[in-house]
Amino acid sequence: MKIEQVWKDLEKDLAAVEQCLSQNLHSRAPLISEVGFHILSGGGKRIRPLLLLLSAKACGYRGARHYLLGSIVEYIHTASLLHDDVIDEASIRRGQASANSVFGNQASILVGDFLYSKALYLAVREQNQEIMDVLSDATTVMSEGEVMQLASIGNLELTEEEYLTVVTNKTAVLISAACHLGAILADAAATWKQAMVQFGLDIGIAFQLIDDALDYAAQEGKLGKKIGKDLMEGKVTLPVIHLLRHSAAAEQFRIRAIFEDGTPDTDDADFVQDCIARYDSINYTMQQAQSHIETAKRHLDPIEDSSAKDALFAVSDYISRRQR
């Protein structure tokens, strides 16, 4: 199955998720709808709701609660984007002006808080303890991951293992929760639920690894034009960890100086970019991602074959091939 087919098959389901997303933005504070609409209509791919819908279907769910739950997971993700953009002082999000640059940091922080709260509020009304356990665990671990990432800025001693812990917490746990929730809705057997949890963790890790690889890949052939976001912010990601493990002492010395100084110029960026190309650090990161994608697929072994399961494979391949 191709991803285009998945989008087509789920068109109506995803439209139902969109309806939940816009419906629950209504508030006595119109600024909430404005900011929420701005970021939610900014071209997100709804990967998390998509995974939740497919996981529910693959586990045999036939009800209609997966629309609301999909929107809840997307609200949590959106809240984290609003706060991330304030933290990274981002001016662009998905090619559009970021919410903080249009509405200010204050509105982004507070509407982020609202979306977090509203997501949990809506989930609580489902009166399902297991759903609340999963969601409240995911949001807590996510925020720990975000703090870990902040604390690791400029830390060039960060190991690949520590980096994977950050990535698992800040990104993979919510994607895993989306897959898990589908199985919970379907009242699936424990082995199926565990399969979905593990599947989600591995595609979640792959998703972030590819993001981190693309941040350097996007700069290739653009010497002197633009400095990658992660380098600019001093975020130590897998391409850099790999590079530091393989580069020569003199190169390492300069790379460390660039990260420690914290204000890279285009010369610095060109140098890092050149090293990353020479030591094949983007490829290494992509290969690691691919390996997580394959592991993820194997986790689905216990789940009965179905078109929804095929679609989950298609989404996995889509994640591994995405260009941004």
Place this chain on the structure above:
Amino acid sequence: MKIEQVWKDLEKDLAAVEQCLSQNLHSRAPLISEVGFHILSGGGKRIRPLLLLLSAKACGYRGARHYLLGSIVEYIHTASLLHDDVIDEASIRRGQASANSVFGNQASILVGDFLYSKALYLAVREQNQEIMDVLSDATTVMSEGEVMQLASIGNLELTEEEYLTVVTNKTAVLISAACHLGAILADAAATWKQAMVQFGLDIGIAFQLIDDALDYAAQEGKLGKKIGKDLMEGKVTLPVIHLLRHSAAAEQFRIRAIFEDGTPDTDDADFVQDCIARYDSINYTMQQAQSHIETAKRHLDPIEDSSAKDALFAVSDYISRRQR
């Protein structure tokens, strides 16, 4: 009963709340404990846990879950303080350096997110639907109140009624939830629960009104020294709403210009301060607060007399008399 007696009688209970507060700050991200410890040890009076403990006792609760629930409500309050200080660009909180000025805005935003999430995580583990309904409702309404306040900055058409809606949402609903949760723990009758909800709303409104009055009162006799926080931030509070209702046209003209300009100097502040004194706007605000305190006390009529109920009266009087 005097408030000193209340603090003394509840010394052990409040110490148990403190233990929950510090225990649940542990995280794999040490920055969370650092920021959390900084703000939690900054001299907060633990009014919300205190009210929860007393409400539980007044409704006949004999268990030990009120300690954890008290700490959960305090976490939610603390999270909102962390975000408020970023939003207000505050450098001082309770006479100490604010968390954002010590650890940066990024850490304050993310640790605030962690405290919100952790609070709901801990609450979910109590496996009590009613508790989750109350808490998730309170946090959602709170964040709406914060957005309403942001949207009303510099809005001199804000009516007293609209202002009370903002105050109810951003401050009173969480205080009310604290009182409500005590009654829920005690499995109190519906009339008692409602009594606690209403009591909490009115002391919560009074609490905020006094805060807003004190912001101008603190500047009295300090002409040219310091500009009140609310005026500096363009927050339209009850003293200003009262003033605009009673001052002469020429004065109103200048007051509007000051708020619309958004960068008051000490001359502007002196002028506003002088008008507020002449039109007795602080007294009006204090009287409104006092009236809410009296209403709050009457809400407790259905509740059986006890030393815990006396203590709730003492806390009400303490709120109405507090000087900062």
